[in-house]
Amino acid sequence: MSVKVALVGRPNVGKSTLFNRLAGKRLALVDDTPGVTRDRREGEARLGDLSFSIIDTPGLEDAPAAALEGRMRRQAELAIEEAAVCLFIIDARAGVTPLDEAYANLLRASGKPVVLLANKTEGGAGETGLYDAYRLGLGDPVAISAEHGEGMGDLFAALEPYLAAEGADASEDETAWDDPLKPLRVAIVGRPNAGKSTLVNRLIGEDRLLTGPEAGITRDAISVEWRWRDKDREWPVKLFDTAGMRKKAKVQSKLEKLSVADALRAIRFAEVVVLLLDAQAPFEKQDLQIADLALREGRALVVAVNKWDLVKDRDAFLKALRQQAERLLAQAPGVPIVPLSGLTGAGVQRLMPAVTRVYVDWNARVKTSELNDWLQEAIARHPPPAVSGKPIKIRYIAQTKTRPPTFVAQCARAQELPAAYKRYLINGIREAFDIKAVPIRLILKRQDNPYD
Numbered sequence: 434m435s436v437k438v439a440l441v442g443r444p445n446v447g448k449s450t451l452f453n454r455l456a457g458k459r460l461a462l463v464d465d466t467p468g469v470t471r472d473r474r475e476g477e478a479r480l481g482d483l484s485f486s487i488i489d490t491p492g493l494e495d496a497p498a499a500a501l502e503g504r505m506r507r508q509a510e511l512a513i514e515e516a517a518v519c520l521f522i523i524d525a526r527a528g529v530t531p532l533d534e535a536y537a538n539l540l541r542a543s544g545k546p547v548v549l550l551a552n553k554t555e556g557g558a559g560e561t562g563l564y565d566a567y568r569l570g571l572g573d574p575v576a577i578s579a580e581h582g583e584g585m586g587d588l589f590a591a592l593e594p595y596l597a598a599e600g601a602d603a604s605e606d607e608t609a610w611d612d613p614l615k616p617l618r619v620a621i622v623g624r625p626n627a628g629k630s631t632l633v634n635r636l637i638g639e640d641r642l643l644t645g646p647e648a649g650i651t652r653d654a655i656s657v658e659w660r661w662r663d664k665d666r667e668w669p670v671k672l673f674d675t676a677g678m679r680k681k682a683k684v685q686s687k688l689e690k691l692s693v694a695d696a697l698r699a700i701r702f703a704e705v706v707v708l709l710l711d712a713q714a715p716f717e718k719q720d721l722q723i724a725d726l727a728l729r730e731g732r733a734l735v736v737a738v739n740k741w742d743l744v745k746d747r748d749a750f751l752k753a754l755r756q757q758a759e760r761l762l763a764q765a766p767g768v769p770i771v772p773l774s775g776l777t778g779a780g781v782q783r784l785m786p787a788v789t790r791v792y793v794d795w796n797a798r799v800k801t802s803e804l805n806d807w808l809q810e811a812i813a814r815h816p817p818p819a820v821s822g823k824p825i826k827i828r829y830i831a832q833t834k835t836r837p838p839t840f841v842a843q844c845a846r847a848q849e850l851p852a853a854y855k856r857y858l859i860n861g862i863r864e865a866f867d868i869k870a871v872p873i874r875l876i877l878k879r880q881d882n883p884y885d
Contacts, residue, residue: 439516444492451579525551525559620703625677632775767869847877
């Protein structure tokens with residue numbers, strides 16, 4: 434386990450900008466609006482030859498514990514508790530504020546080592562604030578510019594003693610995709626207020642993510658490492674909690690556009706996508722668009738129906754849901770539908786078995802001999818239609834890759850084969866080899882003519 438370093442400070446001092454700088458990627462959302470970060474986000478960071486885990490936190494604000502800002506502050510306090518060292522960031526251009534002083538006292542009381550950073554000092558603009566930082570009593574401030582990368586050498590010198598003392602591991606984790614120790618990446622997606630964060634908290638058994646009655650609390654796509662216990666074995670899983678995705682026409686603000694882009698990125702990098710529906714309004718148009726997006730990206734799909742505790746006639750409602758899924762998600766026949774309640778925990782234990790089943794199908798590989806035997810039977814049962822009086826011949830098929838299963842068929846006049854016949858072949862592969870709920874790609878390749 435690498436050493437954890439928490440970025441702490443009031444809103445809009447540049448914590449997420451520094452997080453992205455140290456992680457070497459634009460992982461955290463960055464905007465001029467204060468309070469963009471609401472959950473604590475973890476990532477792997479590197480500074481020189483130091484390697485460590487970095488935790489981005491919400492801006493510390495003085496608010497009642499029950500308010501949204503108070504719950505955000507609790508996230509920052511939890512990050513301080515689990516970190517080995519804290520980077521306390523102030524805005525050197527604004528100078529030391531009363532809120533900075535209050536949270537300097539909080540960090541002192543935590544007993545954790547603190548490195549004081551005066552951010553936004555590029556061009557000497559924050560020189561006055563830099564000297565003002567001495568009165569916080571947290572040692573010599575380190576002048577940096579997270580946006581421009583200035584002062585990283587001084588930050589390295591300030592961090593090195595703490596990380597060396599904790600035994601930071603600078604080694605890279607280079608596991609292969611099929612390594613059993615590599616976490617299964619699962620993205621939880623859906624419309625706002627469907628209960629995605631509540632479900633993730635229920636799965637992992639702790640209040641890791643910020644939740645509440647307000648819609649649209651989650652902004653970043655937050656990854657959470659978890660070990661799922663199945664019978665007598667544990668499996669590593671990386672859960673991605675994402676921002677709710679509304680209809681494109683309703684997404685106006687720059688910040689919401691960034692949040693949706695982060696959710697789309699989580700879908701592209703996931704292996705299994707769990708589409709979370711609200712049982713009180715299932716299969717709305719936006720739900721179907723999200724499902725279609727995940728399938729077009731080649732991800733395996735599971736449909737989870739949340740707030741099941743509010744449903745009255747559950748058997749009849751579940752039967753109706755399955756019928757709707759068959760009609761509305763024809764591109765993923767047999768998609769698992771898991772009714773559950775993230776709030777009470779009912780049915781949650783059925784989600785991961787469904788996820789692992791579709792993951793196995795997503796990695797399915799079919800022998801070439803069996804494929805070609807099936808192809809001859811399928812053609813004999815329903816031959817390809819003739820186009821302009823000339824028959825279309827499909828001579829050979831083979832699987833070229835998995836994740837998702839992809840097949841290439843050698844076909845004379847491939848460009849003229851009707852789309853309906855291509856769907857017939859895809860559905861035949863699904864039925865013959867029991868590959869459900871995952872996208873299947875069939876590529877028709879024109880057969881080379883040796884006499885050309």
